[in-house]
Structure formats: structure tokens, C-alpha cells
Amino acid sequence: MTGKEIREAFLRFFEERGHQILPSASLIPHNDPSILWTAAGMVPFKPFFTGQAVPEYKRVTTCQKCIRTPDIESVGRTARHHTFFEMLGNFSFGDYFKEKAIPWAWEFVTEHLKLPADKLWITIYLDDDEAFDIWHNVVGVPAERIVRMGKDTNFWEIGVGPCGPCSEIYVDLGETRGCGSPNCGVGCDCDRFLEIWNLVFIQFFRDEEGNYSPLKNKGIDTGMGLERVASVLQQVNSNFDTDLFREIMDFTANMVGQKYGQDARVDLALKVIADHCRAVTFAVNDGALPGNEGRGYVIRRLLRRAVRFGRVLGVHEPFLYKVAGAVINQMATAYPDLKQRTDHILRVIRTEEERFLETLAAGSDILASLISEARAAGKTEISGQDAFRLYDTFGFPLELTREIASEQGLSVDEDGFTAAMEEQRRRARSARQETEYLSERGVMYKALREELGETRFVGYGTLTADANVLALLKDGLQEISAVAGEEVEIILDVTPCYAESGGQVADYATLTGPDLEVEIYSVNKPVEGLFVHRGKVVSGVLKRHDSVKVEVDARRRQDTARNHSATHLLHKALKQVLGDHVNQAGSLVEPDRLRFDFTHYAALTPEELKQVEELVNQAVLANLSVDVFETSLSKAKAMGAAALFGEKYGKQVRVVKMGDFSLELCGGTHLTCTAEVGLFKIINETSVGAGLRRIEAVTGPGVLRYLAAKEEQLQEIAAVIKSPEHELVRRVEALVQQNKSLEQEIEALRGKLARAEVQDIxxxxxxxxxxxxxxxxxxxxxxxxxxxxxxxxxxxxxxxxxxxxxxxxxxxxxxxxxxxxxxxxxxxxxxxxxxxxxxxxxxxxxxxxxxxxxxxxxxxxxxxxxxxxxxxxxxxx
Missing domain, CATH: 3.10.310.40 (Diaminopimelate Epimerase; Chain A, domain 1)
Structure with missing residues (x-):
């Protein structure tokens, strides 16, 4: 079976058993700052396992794009290490449990993948007798092929939150793949027994004290590596020899005039390039861009590593963007959005390649300087620290440093280089964050939501509401009351306050009652459906169960809505002026300004900025109606509604339509017509990363403040140079010309003085x-x-x-x-x-x-x- 056939067979199998097929989530985790990448199929569903959010479907199946980067240096050197891979999975959120998950897994691998039953081994957690009973008595796996293993391998947990035992399916690939040890068996480090599928049974909740309690709604979370299964079914020794990689590797080999399978160094280079190019292509498609920190640094490192291995193949010009084209051609059937964003992906990769080649040139200059200094000092060796700095800062390969130094009669302290590399890895390991299902505070808020119910948000239609105080919290503890001067978190049954999300800041509000006033200065949603208001008691005593009136700061809300509606107009205007490759990459909407990040490759020219600004203001002056409505996601997409890239949407979505100009999915607050924006003015346009630009702008009162400041500035300049404002340009030009003449005169005099001084000395x-x-x-x-x-x-x-x-x-x-x-x-x-x-x-x-x-x-x-x-x-x- 090809990789495509395995993928389709898996999803179809579980669809026939009542599972909803969902598309792969973005590689950039949505609303999860604890991790850089989506590294497993369960990551998009964490809120459903924790109870933070309610799933639309109880049964789901996916083929999830994943990136993992702890062992980049091992890629290509082993049969199974990858940075990008696809994980097939089936999930149950409080529906079925082991009694269905285990028989289905066996049925799929034996009847659909046709793997011989006598070659399959099963692992279970030490005391999971329930799993043993199903595997042995229901499925029929012989007891001697069910291996009980410990907590380190067969119990899934990370910190506080849902957890549970695992059961894994292994394939015996035969004695020829083994280590020859008489003790060789499941769990051995050799290649004989290959794990292909891990079934996680989410059945306990681990609290901060380490106590385990049974979950009321148990869950299933499974993961099957597509590349691993393909290697078994296609009867090859390495994932790189499957069709998922060979098409890309053969393309690269043909492009550079090499052949796979004839030279170990060439093979390693082809494997690394294929793996890293898959990761970079999919990451850029999902909105990541090369940079110097976070996931941007990961992308830059992978891309540069692939380019360096291109030098092994004799390539010294940009080529990786062509390999990315081969990745897109192969994978676009399963991931059609790759085709839609091909130009963007290839352009980002080529731009970064070109920059890296310039960096390599800079590294060559620095190496030349290091060689010169070493020879002048009578040394015969480039230090390991210097070689590592060239590698880490400039991406300069150790092999290249060694080669150039050797030509100059010098060696390289490779032990020192290795020590510096290991120290960096040690720092990376210690800095690597664990992924938690749910933080301790998240557990608390989830429990509160289950106890109190969800907050009803009415803020789209009104700025006031009568509400009941359901809970008060101070320092994470529930309190009965709060007095004047105290800061407190307040949970209400109803609220008109918008909670910070989607780049829009939260509302400010006043909460009042008899002899009571509370200023609300922050609103957020720590778990779905629960609004937490943070405020300060100004006067009186706020008590649990009080009936209060909540009034949103109307002016702040209106100013914020001006800027939010303006971001939609700006987004559309940028697409019209620059092209459809422009996509929102982030935003900040505040009462006094807006900030909009978008994908583009170069600074906007003054003419382009002028066109964008004029388009937005034309839409404002056209007084377009702003209509907000809910519809299905499929209908919204059919209408052409723009969605925030990487965002997860439910079946029902909220659409914001501004005349025939703009149509976007959005949960924020907006105006009723575009004329309420008043005026739109771009203040600044800058770069915030490779292929990523940022525009800052103001609207309405902000434009008036901006113009007033400019007018005051002009008046000050006019007073300084003693000129009326209408003559400023001509007068400044005259002063600049006069200054140039004086500078030339000064330089001439300096030259005369220097020549005179030269004669003297x-x-x-x-x-x-x-x-x-x-x-x-x-x-x-x-x-x-x-x-x-x-x-x-x-x-x-x-x-x-x-x-x-x-x-x-x-x-x-x-x-x-x-x-x-x-x-x-x-x-x-x-x-x-x-x-x-x-x-x-x-x-x-x-x-x-x-x-x-x-x-x-x-x-x-x-x-x-x-x-x-x-x-x-x-x-x-």
C-alpha cells in the first residue's frame, strides 16, 4: 500500500464506525503557548480531554501533521527519526473506551493492512488487567505475546491533568533485523520489534499531590505513525525508502546529478534534505516564518541545515525551493491548501536560502580573519569555540571550516567543538518545556465552570446587563466578600463584557449595586464558556450571590470597535494592492490604535501605502453597512469568507460582512457601518521577520490626535527656522543646500590643515x-x-x-x-x-x-x- 492508500484506508475505516473525519490542525498550536509545535494527534483536542471545551463530535479521526525537533542531528542517520511526520489517530471524548478501541485496532491492522497476526505483539501497562482481558479473551491474542511493561513506557501522563495506561502494537520484523541477543524481545533497542500504534486510555485525573482519581468521562487517544506503517507494508528497512520520501529524494538526486544508494554521504544528504524540506514546507504553509527565536528559529535551523547538506551534493545556489515544489506536488492531494499557497511557500524558502548564502559568505570572511589571527599568533589550530561560533551563528559547517583551515595549514579543535555543541544541547534540554494537558489554575477554573455553569455573553447586542455574582476569587481561593480597595476575580452568570481574544483587548466596565461600585479592568476566558472579570472594589462590599448591574465603558468599546472594523478593511485593502498571498499573521486591537501583522516579502513602497490607505478610507466614506450573522463553516467558506489562518472553527461560525468589500469570520465587536471609523491613517510599516510585515494605524479620534500633533510639530519647525508654514518646504530645501555648501567648505579647510600638519610632523x-x-x-x-x-x-x-x-x-x-x-x-x-x-x-x-x-x-x-x-x-x- 502507498502512503496515500494507508492514510485513506485508516480514515475511511473509522468513518464507517461513526467517527467524524476532521482535517489536520495547524502545526502552530492554537491558543496553547506551552508548546511550539503540534507534536501529536491529540494536541488539537486537549481542551476536550480536559473538559475546557465541549466537542461537537464524540468520535473523531484525523491524519495530523506533526513536528518534533529534539533529535534533529539523528535525522537521516537512523531509520525512523524525522522532524515532520503524519500521525493517524482515532479519538473518543467520553463515548467508547477499551472495549471498542482495542478490537478496532486489531481489526484494522490484520484485516485492512493485512499484517500477519502471528507477527504482532502487544504491550499493556503492568496492572491493566482490563486491557489484557480484551486483547486475550475478546481479540484472541495469545497470552505469551502480550507483554506487561512499566510506567515509564506504558502510562501516559504529563503533570497535572487527565492521564492513563497505554497499549502498543508491535510488529516483529524478523531475526535478521535483530541484535542477536538471546534476550531480544519487545522493548529491545534494536530494529527487530517496531512499534506502529499506541492506544492511550484516558481514565484517571492526576492532581498536584500526585493522587489519581477515576474520570467520569473516559477517553481514547491513539497515534499511528504513517511513515512507520508504510515501511512495514512496503517491506523496506527505513522510512526513507518508502514512497513518502523516495519521490522527493529521487527528485533531488536527479536535479543535482546524483543517485541514491551508491554513496553513504550522498544518501545521508538526500535523506536530511527530504525530511527537513517536508517540515519547512508544511510549517511555512501553516504560517511559520524563519526567524531568530521560537518556532521561527526552528524553521531557520532546519532550512539552513538542509542547504548545508546541499553542499555535500555539490549545490552552491538556491535549490531547496525546488525540492519544496516536489513536496507540494506529492502531498497536495491530502493537503490541498499547499497548492493554494505554493507561491508564498516557495518565495519564503528561496528568500531564506539566498540570505543564508550571504551569511555563509560572511562566515567565510570571519574564518579568514580567524586564520590570519591564528597564524600571526603562531598557532596551528582554530579553537573549538570559534569553530562552534561559526557553526551556530553563521550556519558554517564544521567540515567546511576544517577544509578551509587545512588549505591554510591549520587544524580545528574538534573536541572543543563537540564540547561546545554538547553544552548547547544541554541548555536546550533544560529549557525544553513539558506539555501539560491542563495547568493547575486551569483545573480550578474548569471545576468552577462545572459547579457554576457557563457565563452567558450578551455583549454583542447590549452594553449593560443585570447579573448575579456566582463566585469571588482572591489569589486563587474562593471568598465570601471583598471590601473597598481589594482586587478580586468575579464570575457572573451573565455579562456584556467582551473577554480578551482574537487580538482584541477586553472591555472595561463598572459593576454597581446598592452602595457598591467595582471597576472592571480585565476580562478573560481561562476555559471555554467561563468569563472571569478582574476588578477593584471602589466602594462598598461585594458579596457572593449579590445582584449587580454591569455597564461596559461605551466609549472604549466604540473606539475598539473602530479599530477592529478597520483591521478587516485593511486586510482586504492589502490583498487588493499587494496580492492574495497576503494573510493575517496576528493583530492587536486597542481603543487608541491597531496593529496588523501580515505575510509579505518586502517593505511597502510609499505609493503602495498610499493606495492601501486610500482604499480603506474609500470604504469608510462609502458608509458600508456592517452585517454580522451566523452560518455553517462550509457555507461561510463557499461565500468566500476569510478565516484566520490556523484557527479552529466549529460547525457554526460568526461572519462579519462589510458591504461587498470585506467578508471575514470573526468573534470580535464591530461597528454598525464603516462610516463610524471616521478616518483611517497608517502611522508605521515595519518588518517583524522574514516574510512578515507590520502596519500600525489609528482611526477616528486617534487620527485627530495624530493630525493635531503633526500641526503642532509644523508650528514648532516654522518658529525655529522663522518661516511661515506654507513656505516651510522651500525654506528647508534652501537650508539643506546651504548646509551642504558649508560642509564642503569645512572639508576643504580640513584638507588644507591636514596637509599643513603632515608637513609639520x-x-x-x-x-x-x-x-x-x-x-x-x-x-x-x-x-x-x-x-x-x-x-x-x-x-x-x-x-x-x-x-x-x-x-x-x-x-x-x-x-x-x-x-x-x-x-x-x-x-x-x-x-x-x-x-x-x-x-x-x-x-x-x-x-x-x-x-x-x-x-x-x-x-x-x-x-x-x-x-x-x-x-x-x-x-x-
Whole structure:
């Protein structure tokens, strides 16, 4: 069976058994900051297992895209390590349990995948007699092929939250794949017994004390690695030899004129490139972009590692974007959104490749400098730390450092490099966060929701509501009351307050009752359906079970709605001006401004910014009606509604329509017509990462404040240059031209003074062992002028050594030169200036014929210059 056939067979099998097939979630976890990547099929369903959210379907099956990166260095060197893989899974949220999950798993692997029953082994948790009974008595697996294993392998738990025992299905691949040990069996580290499917039985809840209590609604969470199963069914020794990889590897091999299976180094490169390119392609498709931290750093590292392995294949120009095209061609049937975003994916990858090649060039320059310094110091080795810095900062491969250093007669401290690499891995391991199903506070809020019920949100239609105080919390503990001056969390049965989400900030509000006033300054939803209001009691006493009136700050809500509606208009305008590749990558909607991040590859030109701004303002002035309605997700997509990329939506969605201009899925608060935006003004446009831009803008009152500030600025400038405002441009142009003329005149005078000073100091030349040496303190305003004086003196001398120093404020500038005829006698400008710089509290260096340095102690300059003769005398051979 091909990978595609296995994928389809699995999903169809569980669909026939009442499971809803859901598309793969984004690789970027939604609303889960605890993890960088979706690393397992259950990640999108964490809220359903914890009870934070209520699932639409009790039974679900998926083929989930996953990324895991703890063992990047092992990719290609082993049969099973990958950064990107697909996990097939079936899930039950309080519906069926072991009694169905186990027989279904056996039925699928034996009857649909046709795996021989006598080659299958089962593991269960030590005391899971229930699972043993089903495997043995119901399914019919012989007792001797059911292995009981310990908590470290067969009990799934991470911190506080739902957990439970596991049962795994292994395939015996035969003695030829084994280690030969008489004790070889399931669980051995060799390749004979391969785990293909893990069934997790979510049946307990672990509290912070480590106590386990049975869950009322038990769950099933299974994961089957598609690549592993494909390797078994296609009877190959490695996942890389399956059709899931070979098509990509063969494409790459043909492109670079190599063949797979003839050279171990070439094979490793082809495997790494195929794996990493799959990961990068899917990650970029899901909205990740190369960067210097977080998931952006992971993408950059994978991409650069793949490019480095391209050099093994003899490729020195951008090529990975072409491999990404092969990935898209192969995977687009299962993931059609790849085709829709092909241009974006290939452009991001190619841009990053080109930047990395520039970085490699910069690394080459630094390596050349390191080699020069090592040779000047009489060393025969590049330090491990320097080699690792080249690798870590510039992506410079150790092999390339070794090769270039060898050409210059130097070696590399590879033990030091390995030690530095291991230290970085140790730091990465200690920094790696565990994924928790649910935090301790999350458990508390979930329990409160189960006890109190969900909060009813009425804020789309009204800004006031009568409500009952269901609970008060201080420092995570429930309280009976709160008095004036105390800050408290409040849970109401009804609220008009918008909770912070989707980039929109929360409402402010006032909560009142008889002799009571509370200022609400934060509202959030720690678990789905529960609104938590944080506020301060201004007067009176707030008590549990009080009846109160809640009033949202109407002006703040309106200003926020202006900016939120404007982001929808901005999004559409950007697409019209720049192209359909533009997609929202994040936003912040506040009362006084909006911030909008979007995918694009270059800074917007002034003309493009002007077009975008005009389009938005045209939509504002057109007074388009803003209509909000609910419909099914499929109907919304059919209407062309834009969705936030990576967002998970239910069957019913909220659509915001602005005339015929904009149509988006959105849960935020909006205006009733676009004219209420007032005016729209872009304040700033910047880069926030490779292929990611940010626009900041203001609306309504914010535009008025912006214009008032600009007007005040103009008035101040007019007063300073004594010109009426309408004459400002002409007057400033005249001043700029006058300034240029004066600068040219000053430079000419400086040149005359420098030439005069050169003539004066030529009389200070001393001869040391037949070498003319000139060392002097001069008046030079900056390093450029100092270098010019050295050049003039060198031309005048013809042969000699020059070192000039000058004071520049609280700093010292030094420039040294050695004419080429003297370099062979051991004289070295870089070493000379470096030694003199130490005397003024600084450092520097450079080439044998020209070098510069700086210092921090001008008071020692004369003393340092007086030492030049002695230093030169020591250098002369």
C-alpha cells in the first residue's frame, strides 16, 4: 500500500464506525503557548480531554501533521527519526473506551493492512488487567505475546491533568533485523520489534499531590505513525525508502546529478534534505516564518541545515525551493491548501536560502580573519569555540571550516567543538518545556465552570446587563466578600463584557449595586464558556450571590470597535494592492490604535501605502453597512469568507460582512457601518521577520490626535527656522543646500590643515634599524580623517612605519600603516596598533599593511605614542 492508500484506508475505516473525519490542525498550536509545535494527534483536542471545551463530535479521526525537533542531528542517520511526520489517530471524548478501541485496532491492522497476526505483539501497562482481558479473551491474542511493561513506557501522563495506561502494537520484523541477543524481545533497542500504534486510555485525573482519581468521562487517544506503517507494508528497512520520501529524494538526486544508494554521504544528504524540506514546507504553509527565536528559529535551523547538506551534493545556489515544489506536488492531494499557497511557500524558502548564502559568505570572511589571527599568533589550530561560533551563528559547517583551515595549514579543535555543541544541547534540554494537558489554575477554573455553569455573553447586542455574582476569587481561593480597595476575580452568570481574544483587548466596565461600585479592568476566558472579570472594589462590599448591574465603558468599546472594523478593511485593502498571498499573521486591537501583522516579502513602497490607505478610507466614506450573522463553516467558506489562518472553527461560525468589500469570520465587536471609523491613517510599516510585515494605524479620534500633533510639530519647525508654514518646504530645501555648501567648505579647510600638519610632523621621523618610523599625536575629528592623514604621510615617506593617534571626545582613535616593502621584515600594522591600543584601554587590529584601533583613556595617549619606537624595534627582523 502507498502512503496515500494507508492514510485513506485508516480514515475511511473509522468513518464507517461513526467517527467524524476532521482535517489536520495547524502545526502552530492554537491558543496553547506551552508548546511550539503540534507534536501529536491529540494536541488539537486537549481542551476536550480536559473538559475546557465541549466537542461537537464524540468520535473523531484525523491524519495530523506533526513536528518534533529534539533529535534533529539523528535525522537521516537512523531509520525512523524525522522532524515532520503524519500521525493517524482515532479519538473518543467520553463515548467508547477499551472495549471498542482495542478490537478496532486489531481489526484494522490484520484485516485492512493485512499484517500477519502471528507477527504482532502487544504491550499493556503492568496492572491493566482490563486491557489484557480484551486483547486475550475478546481479540484472541495469545497470552505469551502480550507483554506487561512499566510506567515509564506504558502510562501516559504529563503533570497535572487527565492521564492513563497505554497499549502498543508491535510488529516483529524478523531475526535478521535483530541484535542477536538471546534476550531480544519487545522493548529491545534494536530494529527487530517496531512499534506502529499506541492506544492511550484516558481514565484517571492526576492532581498536584500526585493522587489519581477515576474520570467520569473516559477517553481514547491513539497515534499511528504513517511513515512507520508504510515501511512495514512496503517491506523496506527505513522510512526513507518508502514512497513518502523516495519521490522527493529521487527528485533531488536527479536535479543535482546524483543517485541514491551508491554513496553513504550522498544518501545521508538526500535523506536530511527530504525530511527537513517536508517540515519547512508544511510549517511555512501553516504560517511559520524563519526567524531568530521560537518556532521561527526552528524553521531557520532546519532550512539552513538542509542547504548545508546541499553542499555535500555539490549545490552552491538556491535549490531547496525546488525540492519544496516536489513536496507540494506529492502531498497536495491530502493537503490541498499547499497548492493554494505554493507561491508564498516557495518565495519564503528561496528568500531564506539566498540570505543564508550571504551569511555563509560572511562566515567565510570571519574564518579568514580567524586564520590570519591564528597564524600571526603562531598557532596551528582554530579553537573549538570559534569553530562552534561559526557553526551556530553563521550556519558554517564544521567540515567546511576544517577544509578551509587545512588549505591554510591549520587544524580545528574538534573536541572543543563537540564540547561546545554538547553544552548547547544541554541548555536546550533544560529549557525544553513539558506539555501539560491542563495547568493547575486551569483545573480550578474548569471545576468552577462545572459547579457554576457557563457565563452567558450578551455583549454583542447590549452594553449593560443585570447579573448575579456566582463566585469571588482572591489569589486563587474562593471568598465570601471583598471590601473597598481589594482586587478580586468575579464570575457572573451573565455579562456584556467582551473577554480578551482574537487580538482584541477586553472591555472595561463598572459593576454597581446598592452602595457598591467595582471597576472592571480585565476580562478573560481561562476555559471555554467561563468569563472571569478582574476588578477593584471602589466602594462598598461585594458579596457572593449579590445582584449587580454591569455597564461596559461605551466609549472604549466604540473606539475598539473602530479599530477592529478597520483591521478587516485593511486586510482586504492589502490583498487588493499587494496580492492574495497576503494573510493575517496576528493583530492587536486597542481603543487608541491597531496593529496588523501580515505575510509579505518586502517593505511597502510609499505609493503602495498610499493606495492601501486610500482604499480603506474609500470604504469608510462609502458608509458600508456592517452585517454580522451566523452560518455553517462550509457555507461561510463557499461565500468566500476569510478565516484566520490556523484557527479552529466549529460547525457554526460568526461572519462579519462589510458591504461587498470585506467578508471575514470573526468573534470580535464591530461597528454598525464603516462610516463610524471616521478616518483611517497608517502611522508605521515595519518588518517583524522574514516574510512578515507590520502596519500600525489609528482611526477616528486617534487620527485627530495624530493630525493635531503633526500641526503642532509644523508650528514648532516654522518658529525655529522663522518661516511661515506654507513656505516651510522651500525654506528647508534652501537650508539643506546651504548646509551642504558649508560642509564642503569645512572639508576643504580640513584638507588644507591636514596637509599643513603632515608637513609639520614629517620632521618627527626617527630611524630604527634602518626603518623610518613616524609616531605622533594629531588633531583629527574622526577615524576617516585620521586614515587620510596616514595615507598622505605614507605617500610622502615612500618607505616606513606610521602610527597616528587622536582624541575624539572621551575616546582615542589609532591608525597604523607599514609600507609593503617592510612587511617581510616582521613588521605588522595590526599587531603594532593592537599593542599600543592596550595602553589606552582599548583594542583593535587588522592587516599587516594597515590597521586601526580604539581606546577609552585619552589621558594615556601621549605616553602610548612614546612607546611606538620600542614596539617597532621589537618587531624588526
Amino acid at each position: 614629517l620632521g618627527q621621523v626617527q630611524e630604527v634599524k634602518g626603518v623610518p618610523v613616524l609616531a605622533a599625536v594629531v588633531a583629527a575629528p574622526d577615524m576617516d580623517n585620521l586614515r587620510s592623514m596616514v595615507d598622505m604621510l605614507r605617500d610622502k615617506l615612500g618607505s616606513g612605519v606610521i602610527l597616528l593617534g587622536s582624541k575624539a571626545g572621551e575616546k582615542v582613535n589609532l591608525v597604523a600603516a607599514v609600507t609593503k616593502d617592510l612587511v617581510g621584515r616582521g613588521l605588522h600594522a595590526g599587531n603594532l596598533v593592537k599593542q599600543i591600543a592596550k595602553m589606552v584601554g582599548g583594542g583593535g587590529g587588522g592587516r599587516p599593511d594597515m590597521a586601526q584601533a580604539g581606546g577609552k583613556d585619552p589621558s594615556k595617549l601621549k605616553e602610548a605614542i612614546d612607546q611606538v619606537i620600542a614596539v617597532v624595534e621589537g618587531q624588526i627582523k
